[in-house]
Amino acid sequence: FPPKREEHAQIIKSCDVIFDCTGSDTVLHNLYDFAWLGIKVFISLSINLGAQRLYCFIAEGDRFPHSSFQRMIQPWIEADQKQSSITDAPREGIGCWHPVFPARADDIGLLASTAIKYVVEKLSSDISNPTLAVFEQSNEHGIFTGIRKVAEIGGRD
Numbered sequence: 397f398p399p400k401r402e403e404h405a406q407i408i409k410s411c412d413v414i415f416d417c418t419g420s421d422t423v424l425h426n427l428y429d430f431a432w433l434g435i436k437v438f439i440s441l442s443i444n445l446g447a448q449r450l451y452c453f454i455a456e457g458d459r460f461p462h463s464s465f466q467r468m469i470q471p472w473i474e475a476d477q478k479q480s481s482i483t484d485a486p487r488e489g490i491g492c493w494h495p496v497f498p499a500r501a502d503d504i505g506l507l508a509s510t511a512i513k514y515v516v517e518k519l520s521s522d523i524s525n526p527t528l529a530v531f532e533q534s535n536e537h538g539i540f541t542g543i544r545k546v547a548e549i550g551g552r553d
Contacts, residue, residue, distance in 0.1 A: 427460035447499030
């Protein structure tokens, strides 16, 4: 993203809901710069290294609210960086889809299912203000106990 061919741009402009699951700052900036036609619902989903935390950002508008997204997610990114060492990252550019990403497939699936449930719920409610929901895996004495929402932050651009 952005699309290279005008025919692809027209198809994308006709969509009502735009999903980003790239984890790429460049893509998010391009979503902001893109010439959308009308009001869209923007959803950005990402996970941290190890897939212990899920970030679900959702907003409605005529462009992706990049500054709201950055303001809401930055403290969480900083917390993730403090909790993991650089050795946790296999190398730049490896996403959760890649076999060397430091997380198990069941953790990815669990957070993907959580994201879908959250997005479906949010799409049936008022999403006029950008919102970031943060979910974490919970464990007690090394035993998985579930997924819990640890924050839901709203704001305006």
